[in-house]
Amino acid sequence: MPLSFRFGTVGSPTGTPKKPGGSVGAIQFSRLIGLDALELGWVQAVRVSVETCAAIQQAASDAEVAVSVHAPYFINLNAGDEEWPKSRQRLMDAAHYGNLAGATDIIFHPGSYFEKPAAEVLKVAIPRLQGCVDDLRAAGNPVTLRPETMGKSAMLGSLEDTLEMAKLVEGVLPCLDFAHLHARPGDGTINSYDEWSARLEAYGKALGESALKRLHIHLSGIEYGPKGEKNHLPLEESDLKLKDLFRALREFKVGGRILCESPIMETDALFMKKVWQEISGE
Numbered sequence: 001m002p003l004s005f006r007f008g009t010v011g012s013p014t015g016t017p018k019k020p021g022g023s024v025g026a027i028q029f030s031r032l033i034g035l036d037a038l039e040l041g042w043v044q045a046v047r048v049s050v051e052t053c054a055a056i057q058q059a060a061s062d063a064e065v066a067v068s069v070h071a072p073y074f075i076n077l078n079a080g081d082e083e084w085p086k087s088r089q090r091l092m093d094a095a096h097y098g099n100l101a102g103a104t105d106i107i108f109h110p111g112s113y114f115e116k117p118a119a120e121v122l123k124v125a126i127p128r129l130q131g132c133v134d135d136l137r138a139a140g141n142p143v144t145l146r147p148e149t150m151g152k153s154a155m156l157g158s159l160e161d162t163l164e165m166a167k168l169v170e171g172v173l174p175c176l177d178f179a180h181l182h183a184r185p186g187d188g189t190i191n192s193y194d195e196w197s198a199r200l201e202a203y204g205k206a207l208g209e210s211a212l213k214r215l216h217i218h219l220s221g222i223e224y225g226p227k228g229e230k231n232h233l234p235l236e237e238s239d240l241k242l243k244d245l246f247r248a249l250r251e252f253k254v255g256g257r258i259l260c261e262s263p264i265m266e267t268d269a270l271f272m273k274k275v276w277q278e279i280s281g282e
Contacts, residue, residue: 003282004255006066007273008037010218013266023052023101024059031063035269037257039068039107046072046093050100057102066257068105068146068216069098076111077125077147078156084128087111091132091145099141105216107175110147110156110165121156126168133171145172146216151180151229158184159199163206173207175216178245179232179261183224191241196248204252215256219245219272220263234264235271242272246279 012026013033019025023040030038040056042048060067071094079087095106113121133145147165150157159181162174181199182190189195204212221238223230235242258276260269276282 001282003273003276004253004280005217005273005276006035006037006257007269007276008035008039008065008257008259009265009269010039010070010259010261011041011043011265012038013269014264015266023056027056027059027063027065027067030266031065033266033270034273035266036064037066037068037259039070039259040098040101040103041070042094042098043070043073046090046097048097048101050097053097053100053102057100060102067098067101067103068107068257068259069094069101069103071095071098071106071108073109075108076156077128078111078114078116078121088128088132092135095132095136095141095143095145096139099143103143105144105146105173105175107146107148107216107218109150110161113154113156115154118156118158118161122161122164125156126165129165129172130169133169137171146175147172148175148218149177149180149184151177151183151222151224153184153186153228159202163203166211167206173211173214173216174203175218176203177218177261179218179220179222179238179240180229182240183222183229186224186226186228188239191239191244193244193248196245197251200248200252200254212252212254213256215254217256217258218261219258220261220268232261232263234262235268242275243279246276250280
Protein backbone atom coordinates (compact mmCIF):
# COMPACT_ATOMS: atom_id res chain seq x y z
CA MET A 1 0.00 0.00 0.00
CA PRO A 2 1.41 3.43 -0.88
CA LEU A 3 1.65 5.98 1.93
CA SER A 4 -0.90 8.81 2.19
CA PHE A 5 1.97 11.22 1.52
CA ARG A 6 4.79 11.31 -0.97
CA PHE A 7 8.00 12.70 0.51
CA GLY A 8 10.73 14.70 -1.19
CA THR A 9 12.82 17.87 -1.21
CA VAL A 10 12.44 21.43 -2.49
CA GLY A 11 15.36 21.65 -4.88
CA SER A 12 17.78 18.86 -5.75
CA PRO A 13 18.89 16.70 -2.81
CA THR A 14 22.37 17.62 -1.59
CA GLY A 15 23.69 14.16 -2.47
CA THR A 16 22.62 14.31 -6.14
CA PRO A 17 25.62 12.99 -8.15
CA LYS A 18 27.39 15.16 -10.74
CA LYS A 19 26.36 12.76 -13.53
CA PRO A 20 23.70 12.84 -14.82
CA GLY A 21 23.24 15.72 -12.36
CA GLY A 22 20.61 18.42 -12.77
CA SER A 23 16.92 17.72 -12.26
CA VAL A 24 17.12 14.34 -14.01
CA GLY A 25 19.87 13.24 -11.63
CA ALA A 26 17.91 14.64 -8.67
CA ILE A 27 14.84 12.60 -9.64
CA GLN A 28 16.86 9.39 -10.05
CA PHE A 29 18.75 9.96 -6.79
CA SER A 30 15.52 10.75 -4.91
CA ARG A 31 14.00 7.46 -5.99
CA LEU A 32 17.21 5.59 -5.15
CA ILE A 33 17.17 6.76 -1.52
CA GLY A 34 13.43 6.19 -0.99
CA LEU A 35 11.84 9.55 -1.83
CA ASP A 36 9.05 9.86 -4.42
CA ALA A 37 8.49 13.62 -4.89
CA LEU A 38 10.68 16.53 -6.01
CA GLU A 39 10.01 20.24 -6.21
CA LEU A 40 12.15 21.84 -8.91
CA GLY A 41 13.79 24.91 -7.39
CA TRP A 42 13.42 27.51 -10.16
CA VAL A 43 13.64 30.23 -7.54
CA GLN A 44 15.95 32.74 -9.25
CA ALA A 45 14.58 32.50 -12.80
CA VAL A 46 13.03 30.03 -15.23
CA ARG A 47 15.96 29.11 -17.44
CA VAL A 48 15.13 25.75 -18.94
CA SER A 49 14.78 24.45 -22.50
CA VAL A 50 11.88 22.48 -23.94
CA GLU A 51 14.31 19.56 -24.42
CA THR A 52 15.35 19.61 -20.76
CA CYS A 53 11.69 19.70 -19.71
CA ALA A 54 11.01 16.59 -21.83
CA ALA A 55 13.96 14.81 -20.17
CA ILE A 56 12.69 15.76 -16.68
CA GLN A 57 9.19 14.53 -17.49
CA GLN A 58 10.56 11.22 -18.82
CA ALA A 59 12.81 10.69 -15.79
CA ALA A 60 9.96 11.46 -13.38
CA SER A 61 7.62 9.10 -15.21
CA ASP A 62 10.21 6.29 -15.24
CA ALA A 63 11.03 6.73 -11.54
CA GLU A 64 7.42 7.39 -10.47
CA VAL A 65 8.46 10.62 -8.76
CA ALA A 66 5.82 13.38 -8.51
CA VAL A 67 7.12 16.75 -9.69
CA SER A 68 6.19 20.30 -8.70
CA VAL A 69 7.92 23.65 -9.30
CA HIS A 70 8.91 26.42 -6.93
CA ALA A 71 8.52 29.54 -9.09
CA PRO A 72 10.95 32.50 -8.84
CA TYR A 73 10.92 34.43 -5.57
CA PHE A 74 10.34 37.70 -7.41
CA ILE A 75 6.58 37.34 -7.84
CA ASN A 76 4.22 39.78 -6.14
CA LEU A 77 0.46 39.68 -6.70
CA ASN A 78 0.38 43.15 -5.10
CA ALA A 79 3.10 44.69 -7.30
CA GLY A 80 2.59 48.17 -8.74
CA ASP A 81 1.11 48.43 -12.24
CA GLU A 82 4.54 48.88 -13.81
CA GLU A 83 6.09 45.91 -12.02
CA TRP A 84 3.15 43.49 -12.25
CA PRO A 85 3.69 42.38 -15.91
CA LYS A 86 7.20 41.15 -15.01
CA SER A 87 5.91 39.38 -11.90
CA ARG A 88 3.14 37.78 -13.92
CA GLN A 89 5.55 36.62 -16.61
CA ARG A 90 7.70 34.83 -14.03
CA LEU A 91 4.67 32.92 -12.74
CA MET A 92 3.41 32.11 -16.23
CA ASP A 93 6.87 30.92 -17.36
CA ALA A 94 7.11 28.65 -14.32
CA ALA A 95 3.66 27.24 -15.12
CA HIS A 96 4.40 26.81 -18.85
CA TYR A 97 7.77 25.07 -18.51
CA GLY A 98 6.70 23.29 -15.33
CA ASN A 99 3.82 21.69 -17.19
CA LEU A 100 6.22 20.61 -19.97
CA ALA A 101 8.44 19.04 -17.28
CA GLY A 102 5.52 17.03 -15.89
CA ALA A 103 4.88 19.25 -12.85
CA THR A 104 1.31 19.29 -11.55
CA ASP A 105 1.68 22.12 -9.03
CA ILE A 106 3.40 25.53 -9.21
CA ILE A 107 4.35 26.99 -5.82
CA PHE A 108 4.97 30.73 -5.45
CA HIS A 109 5.36 33.43 -2.82
CA PRO A 110 2.31 35.69 -3.17
CA GLY A 111 4.04 38.98 -2.31
CA SER A 112 3.88 41.80 0.20
CA TYR A 113 1.11 43.82 1.85
CA PHE A 114 3.19 47.00 1.50
CA GLU A 115 1.62 47.94 4.88
CA LYS A 116 -1.91 47.82 3.49
CA PRO A 117 -4.74 45.76 5.05
CA ALA A 118 -4.99 42.16 3.81
CA ALA A 119 -8.57 42.67 2.55
CA GLU A 120 -7.48 45.59 0.39
CA VAL A 121 -4.50 43.67 -1.02
CA LEU A 122 -6.64 40.62 -1.85
CA LYS A 123 -8.90 42.85 -3.99
CA VAL A 124 -5.87 43.41 -6.21
CA ALA A 125 -4.33 39.93 -5.93
CA ILE A 126 -7.35 37.74 -6.63
CA PRO A 127 -8.34 39.21 -10.03
CA ARG A 128 -4.70 38.99 -11.11
CA LEU A 129 -4.55 35.36 -10.06
CA GLN A 130 -7.81 34.66 -11.88
CA GLY A 131 -6.34 36.20 -15.05
CA CYS A 132 -3.30 33.90 -14.81
CA VAL A 133 -5.47 30.79 -14.43
CA ASP A 134 -7.75 31.87 -17.30
CA ASP A 135 -4.76 32.23 -19.63
CA LEU A 136 -3.26 28.91 -18.54
CA ARG A 137 -6.52 27.07 -19.16
CA ALA A 138 -6.95 28.79 -22.53
CA ALA A 139 -3.52 27.38 -23.42
CA GLY A 140 -4.57 23.89 -22.29
CA ASN A 141 -2.34 24.01 -19.20
CA PRO A 142 -3.90 22.14 -16.23
CA VAL A 143 -1.40 23.00 -13.45
CA THR A 144 -2.58 24.03 -9.99
CA LEU A 145 -1.18 27.39 -8.80
CA ARG A 146 -0.30 27.28 -5.11
CA PRO A 147 0.35 30.51 -3.17
CA GLU A 148 2.53 29.59 -0.20
CA THR A 149 1.77 30.45 3.41
CA MET A 150 4.53 32.88 4.39
CA GLY A 151 6.60 33.10 7.55
CA LYS A 152 6.72 36.89 8.02
CA SER A 153 3.72 38.90 9.19
CA ALA A 154 4.48 41.68 6.64
CA MET A 155 4.00 39.26 3.73
CA LEU A 156 0.81 38.44 1.86
CA GLY A 157 0.31 34.78 2.68
CA SER A 158 -1.42 34.13 5.98
CA LEU A 159 -3.41 30.89 6.00
CA GLU A 160 -6.54 33.04 5.67
CA ASP A 161 -5.11 34.86 2.63
CA THR A 162 -4.32 31.64 0.80
CA LEU A 163 -7.68 30.07 1.64
CA GLU A 164 -9.46 33.16 0.31
CA MET A 165 -7.49 33.01 -2.96
CA ALA A 166 -8.25 29.31 -3.33
CA LYS A 167 -11.95 29.74 -2.50
CA LEU A 168 -12.44 32.42 -5.13
CA VAL A 169 -10.21 31.12 -7.95
CA GLU A 170 -10.74 27.61 -9.26
CA GLY A 171 -7.37 26.06 -10.06
CA VAL A 172 -5.69 27.66 -7.02
CA LEU A 173 -4.92 25.82 -3.78
CA PRO A 174 -2.59 26.77 -0.90
CA CYS A 175 0.91 25.45 -0.37
CA LEU A 176 0.89 24.88 3.38
CA ASP A 177 4.29 25.67 4.83
CA PHE A 178 3.80 24.54 8.41
CA ALA A 179 7.18 25.93 9.51
CA HIS A 180 6.11 29.34 8.18
CA LEU A 181 2.74 29.09 9.93
CA HIS A 182 4.58 28.37 13.19
CA ALA A 183 7.05 31.24 12.67
CA ARG A 184 4.59 33.90 11.44
CA PRO A 185 3.13 34.99 14.82
CA GLY A 186 6.68 35.33 16.16
CA ASP A 187 5.83 34.06 19.66
CA GLY A 188 6.23 30.27 19.44
CA THR A 189 2.52 29.54 19.04
CA ILE A 190 0.95 27.42 16.25
CA ASN A 191 2.97 24.38 17.33
CA SER A 192 0.56 22.04 19.10
CA TYR A 193 -1.82 19.27 18.10
CA ASP A 194 -4.86 21.48 18.82
CA GLU A 195 -3.49 24.47 16.89
CA TRP A 196 -2.60 22.34 13.85
CA SER A 197 -6.02 20.65 14.01
CA ALA A 198 -7.78 24.03 14.01
CA ARG A 199 -5.93 25.02 10.83
CA LEU A 200 -6.70 21.75 9.07
CA GLU A 201 -10.34 22.15 10.06
CA ALA A 202 -10.37 25.67 8.57
CA TYR A 203 -8.76 24.32 5.39
CA GLY A 204 -11.35 21.55 4.99
CA LYS A 205 -14.21 23.92 5.77
CA ALA A 206 -13.04 26.46 3.18
CA LEU A 207 -12.05 24.10 0.37
CA GLY A 208 -13.79 20.78 0.99
CA GLU A 209 -12.75 17.27 1.96
CA SER A 210 -11.23 16.49 -1.44
CA ALA A 211 -8.71 19.35 -1.05
CA LEU A 212 -7.49 17.74 2.19
CA LYS A 213 -6.51 14.64 0.19
CA ARG A 214 -4.15 16.64 -2.03
CA LEU A 215 -2.29 18.84 0.38
CA HIS A 216 1.02 20.28 -0.77
CA ILE A 217 3.16 20.81 2.31
CA HIS A 218 6.53 22.48 2.87
CA LEU A 219 8.24 21.50 6.10
CA SER A 220 11.49 22.14 7.95
CA GLY A 221 12.78 23.41 11.24
CA ILE A 222 12.70 27.19 11.50
CA GLU A 223 14.30 30.06 13.42
CA TYR A 224 12.07 33.06 14.07
CA GLY A 225 11.85 36.35 15.94
CA PRO A 226 9.05 38.82 16.77
CA LYS A 227 8.51 39.61 13.06
CA GLY A 228 8.41 35.96 12.05
CA GLU A 229 10.72 33.77 10.01
CA LYS A 230 14.50 34.25 10.03
CA ASN A 231 15.74 31.09 8.33
CA HIS A 232 15.15 27.37 7.89
CA LEU A 233 16.85 24.93 10.26
CA PRO A 234 17.36 21.17 10.47
CA LEU A 235 14.42 19.68 12.36
CA GLU A 236 16.60 18.63 15.31
CA GLU A 237 17.81 22.20 15.83
CA SER A 238 14.32 23.70 15.98
CA ASP A 239 11.32 23.71 18.31
CA LEU A 240 8.84 22.46 15.68
CA LYS A 241 6.73 19.67 17.21
CA LEU A 242 6.72 17.30 14.25
CA LYS A 243 4.89 14.47 15.99
CA ASP A 244 2.04 16.76 17.09
CA LEU A 245 1.69 17.97 13.50
CA PHE A 246 1.72 14.45 12.07
CA ARG A 247 -0.83 13.28 14.65
CA ALA A 248 -3.15 16.08 13.47
CA LEU A 249 -2.58 15.15 9.81
CA ARG A 250 -3.40 11.51 10.58
CA GLU A 251 -6.53 12.47 12.53
CA PHE A 252 -7.86 14.45 9.56
CA LYS A 253 -7.09 11.56 7.16
CA VAL A 254 -5.28 13.88 4.78
CA GLY A 255 -2.81 13.09 2.00
CA GLY A 256 -0.66 14.62 -0.72
CA ARG A 257 3.01 15.61 -0.68
CA ILE A 258 5.44 16.73 2.00
CA LEU A 259 8.52 18.53 0.65
CA CYS A 260 11.44 19.22 2.95
CA GLU A 261 13.16 22.62 2.98
CA SER A 262 15.62 21.90 5.76
CA PRO A 263 19.34 22.61 5.09
CA ILE A 264 19.90 18.83 5.38
CA MET A 265 17.18 18.21 2.85
CA GLU A 266 17.04 14.50 2.09
CA THR A 267 18.18 13.52 5.61
CA ASP A 268 15.22 15.35 7.13
CA ALA A 269 12.86 14.26 4.34
CA LEU A 270 13.66 10.60 5.06
CA PHE A 271 13.31 11.28 8.81
CA MET A 272 9.85 12.83 8.18
CA LYS A 273 8.85 9.78 6.16
CA LYS A 274 9.96 7.46 8.99
CA VAL A 275 8.08 9.48 11.64
CA TRP A 276 4.97 9.56 9.43
CA GLN A 277 5.07 5.76 9.05
CA GLU A 278 5.38 5.35 12.82
CA ILE A 279 2.53 7.74 13.64
CA SER A 280 0.15 6.77 10.81
CA GLY A 281 0.79 3.04 11.02
CA GLU A 282 1.07 2.95 7.22
